[in-house]
Amino acid sequence: MFEGFEENTIPGEGADIFVRSAGSGPPLLLLHGYPQTGAMWAGIAPRLAERFSVVVPDLRGYGRSSAPPNTPDNLAYSKRTMGRDVAAVMTALGHPRFHVAGHDRGGRVAYRMALDMPERIDRLAVLDIVPVVEVWERMDAAAAMKVYHWLFFAQPAPIPETLIGGDPVLFLEHTIASWTKAKTLEGFDAAALDEYHRAFARPAYVAASCNDYRAGATIDWQLDREDRDAGRRIAAPTLVLWGAAGIPGEGHDPLDVWGPWCDRLEGHAIDAGHFIAEEAPEATLRSLLAFFRA
Template sequence: MSPRIPGFDYQRVTVADGVSLHAAVAGSGSPIVLLHGFPQTHLMWRHVAADLAADHTVICPDLRGYGDSDKPLDTDGNAYSKRTMGDDIVTLAKAFGHEQFALAGHDRGALVAIRTALDHPDHVTHLASLDVLPTLDMWDVLHGLTGAIGFHLYLMAQPVGLPEQLIGASPDAFFGYFLDGWIKNPDAIPADIRDAYLAACRQAVPSIVADYRASANIDVEHDLADRAAGTTLRMPVTVLQQDWGSALGFDAESLWRAWAPNLNHETVTCGHFMAEESPADIIRAIRALVSR
């Protein structure tokens, strides 16, 4: 059996035709939904979720296409748009009785969270984003040699066929590269959790690629439309990003403030997997956010 978050109940919730999400739920009080990143599952929140559940209802789903959630075929380029994935989250929260909720996301989950908050400002009361830039800004800052950092973004943006074949030929090497290379404290992801991440990714190559492909296509269209319309995030927003120092090469806070006027921007001294490497910092930041 795959590892679970101790003290959490597990349920499957139908969120769209033919799509159910696998979700861990615990606690009571004002709801907080936590969305995982790549190449992970809801288990990345195990430390943070356990703490928050002391006085909040905490909902940790596997995103569509990941973990034990359903993985629909992407027949029209829309199945893994962040808009579609965000609609899943609103439906999930409603299924647990919550019309409004705080939302935190890491990496891919943060992109889903941002789109959910833009599309559903009456449902998302607070937003926390861990270690990403909004989609348009991400593509803008990846250029020249710095683009090599995001090689996987360009690989998985290619048309259906080649990325799936290349990654599927050696999935553990591909996904393990990021688990090992993006972390400063390897002990933060113990062997059983790492194995669970790799097993989940091994079964989800087409859907993970489809998620990334959407971010080079339909997600850009949605963000461009919001930028043209002047749409911003209306709720309090906390952004946590790695402390890259001068190597960052751009002013992340300024980029974020264009989307989030009510912004708290912080750096965290750890690797990319900050909810596992520095859970106390993430817990503190989320608790401070939801108190605003």
């Protein structure tokens, strides 16, 4: 994977961030989601690097980045802190302003950056998510069954960590397959899956991913409420992509949900489940190229 990309570890906001980078042109930051690593971008990052300076980190607590201890208020795994991590990476690489695309948890880091540091974000793409506060406040019994992991992972340590740790690879493969359109692992590159297995099998990283969701149920939700109540909006042009067979696509129209959050918004569904960059790489690539080259 990632032939021709350089690999480095760069200090973030209290975590060491593993990063792959390649290409030239406008800087483009690609952020992964749960339960993956930057390897989720392996199918399209090299082609994006033909036109952009592409930077692909592992978020704190994932992959080859460090997994610092959590804090009582969960701020250590908030999307604000994760955003500061990757902003520090971009500064270190000489990119004061940049485009950003994020999938799943990475999408939440990306839109938090657009709200917290608008002076740094040129264009924003979020893949198969709606804002944290919208998930919690729109949740009913049917939605809770689909996103049970939001509630399970957020339970106090060490219960979710212990249960997942009984067979973390089984849990990872079940979770990933269940969120695809085909309900299989067929769309995933074998090398990427191997990286996910190795990364997720470590107890400290299972705990870190739970801390990520504990932050989602507390500080991330709080920050979203504060921004919404203050009338803050995302100024950067925003692209919303979602899987036609994914969870956001099964509920309210994602563009209607995102509308009150964004000054300039566009987007559409892609024929896939949750993992659109891997299930439908060509369609995802076309959409990102058209948006970021505009």
